[in-house]
Amino acid sequence: MAKPARPETLAERWDARAPERRLLLWVLFAIGAGFLMVLGALPKDGIAVRWTDLVPPLGFALAFCAAHLLFVAAGFRGDQLLLALVAFLAGIGLLAQFRMGVYAGAGLTLAHLLLPAGVMLLALLAVALMDGRYRPLAAGMWFWAVLSLAILIFVLTTGQRFRGAVYGAGFITPTEGLKLTVVLFAAAWIDRHAKALAKWHTPIPFPPLRAHWPLALFATLLLGLLLVQRDLGLVLILGLALLLQLTAGTKRVGYLVYGALAAGAAGYAVLQLFSHGQRRVASWLDPFADPTGAGWQVLQGLSGMYAGGLWGEGFSQARPRYAPIAESDFIYAVVAEELGFIGSALLLVFFALLCWRLILIAARAKSPFGMLTATGIASVFTVQTLLNVGGVTKAIPITGVTLPFISQGGSSLLVTCLALGLVLAISDGEPKPLKKKTAPARTASTRRRRASAA
């Protein structure tokens, strides 16, 4: 045994999470410096700085400190980098949102509460499901499947159209929840049927279709309904996550090959059927063909980036308002304009590190279900980030997905927090095998109860 199962005393636990604390404090320091700059730009626009302007950064800092203390109290063994990485990304998101005037209203609003609430959810979920307690989630396999379809049908029947996509009541996007429920269903199902799914036909390598039909039916129904909603971004995210989970669960790279073929054919068919998708591809290939119409948003974003150059104009010094929906889908263009290429490269390094870390947790997860869940969440997070950043920089067509932690959007933020909380719980590892005695697990849970009571 290289490491003790779980630190016993509070002092040990405090020491055990020293790396996380150190990183978190530096991140908070950096974000604090950034916030001072954003704040300093307010008088320039004729707005006096008020006490309430300090609420968002304080709430942000307190939430992450509380999350860290919760981990210490619970003797949490999970990943120590994740919280700091999330703090940096969420901090940049906070600065960008503040700069775009999301918190400009007088008094406290729901927006002030959202980020702290998300961070607390993340920490609480991680602690609640640590020590292998996430595994019962696999038992609710059909619950996740039914919930996924129910969300979709609910949105399709009651939702309202806005900018070509369907939203639930009050611009909440319930479909964000699919990123969690679909991943959980797929992880549970693949975990249960891994053997059958790995049995490929010989000599012509072909997946066993009979073992597949429940998953195939679910995926077809789900992606089909999403297509009806014209949510191409989510189709891509979930489709890729399913394929990667299948591949990881069965160690059959062939799933990726057939998946790529199927995706190519499906993508072609979709483009033939939906003029909406065709227009996006056309404006991606040549935005200058219709610069004031279809190409306007991406070109304004790129203009801002060009204006920002290598070093950027500085926090709150640029004029990112010219790109439509800048605070949501195009927030990356705002960051690139104000922080320059250097700043956006830094942001992408943090994103890449977070993705890398999620993939590492998946690679090392002890239980197959944990591995599959972490794989799904890592895929969703990575694909979503790349789709957004690629779309804004015109590397790929715009798919209309949000940038995790940075874009404005409550549903997206809460779901991402829950998903990362789940991965953190998985990274905590499994309880000691039964033969060793159950005592440590019990003391841990009593300690946790005591800590949360205090």
Added chain:
Amino acid sequence: MDLLNTLFQSAPWGPLRFGLHVVFLLAAAFVLRQMQDLRAVVGLKHLAKPRAGFAAAGLVAVLGFAAVLAYQATWQLSGTARPDLIAFMQLHDRRQFNPAHWIERGRILDVAGTVLAESRVVQTDAGPTAQRHYPFGPDFAHVVGYADPRFGTSGVEAAANIQLNGGKPDSLKDWGELGRQILTQGKRPKGNNVTLTLDAALQRLAVERLGERAGAVVMLRPQDGALRVLASTPSFDPNRIDADLFLHADPRARLLNRATAGLYPPGSTFKVVLAADALDRGFSARIHCPADGWTTSGHYRKIRDHEYYEARRAGRSWRGHGRIGLTTALVESSNVFFAQLGVYLGHEAFRATTERFLFNSRISIGAGDSRRQFLRTGRIPTIPSSDRYGLAQASIGQGKVLATPAQMALIAAAIANDGVAVRPRLVGGEQPVAAGRFMQSGTAAKLRSMLRQAVAEGTGRGIETPGLAIAGKTGTAENPFGAPHSWFIGFAPAERPRLAFAVLVEHGGYGSTAAAPIARDLLLLAKQRGHLP
């Protein structure tokens, strides 16, 4: 709070803010460094050994981010190498700090090197900005256009935008310069000059002679299409553009380039088109032209000659042309003859002729690198074969026939150039390109002598000038909006033409009194300036 507010508005905040920016970047970089240092401590050793294959997946993800970042750099850092983007930003980006607005655009010069447009760097609140200056004000407004941070670009400014901005970097030195600009943020590229074929002196005279009247003058070299004059009045001052200009309500339509886009009934100048078709077909008959006119059917008003109306106004009687041939008809501009000729040749011949003369299309007049400039030729709808009166009207350039001054100049140039129309062009140094053959070489030669005769002893005799040998055709185009439009198209010298032209004066009355003298004055100056032998 008050302390913070005063700090943010105080003078040291500027450098302090910069310091904070540096601190922010360093702190973020330091976090990354710490993660590197701590990687042994935070390794997830209590978990299982890493499964195979995930490292590859992680690598793919990281490569994805790297690829996006590399592609982003091609816009953010070397965007100068994307002329489309620069043009877009100059037209549509309202960020004052955008370096695209600081570019010192190249100058636009005329054939003699006279400056038509240049950039001057002026200091503004937002820092140094390049401002465009047009020494001739409204004289070249339509053709040269404007480059305005608020209203965008037009004309040559738009067509040659990329070259004026400095062009694409295509040598190692250019790329080195680009790298320097990226690192030092000294993005102040200087553009390249564009030399046009226009002659500023001729253009100025044309605008001056048009004066307060609305109209257009086009003058070009028939052999290679080099445009010497492309004037349109009324105009606007590109140095001071105001939003009123862009309102559709502008009653004077100052924004309209009448030379290349103004559609007018060509009147009698259109008879050269009919004459060319008749000569191509070997037509040599004489047609009887009654004094009191001719019509296709009793229901329609008779088409009569101008002499008939003149005589009636003077209380005299006119005995008519009688039986005349094509030459006399063209020299005297007989409506009765050409109406009958058109109906005789028929609907199909008329349609084929308008097609051969490139009506109902547009011709590129500048191989601009970012946007092309075009001239409209005209608009002649298909005349139903049952409508013989419509065909008779169209044959004398009235009715449904509309043409631009540039197209009429191109027709004159084709006659001058043995029947081949060479695509008009504005930018010097381009290879001449044929737009089409309008008529046979022999036809062109016959028309040249007929048109010379029209000036020497026909409708244009008022401007006959010794030594110029002007050949041309007048036009007096009836229109529903007021006095007739005055036209004069032609070329000089008649035998070996060096310049072809079209002059249009809106509601100017007779072609011989308003338009023709302008052409003569321009030719006199052109001779002085060496454009004519």
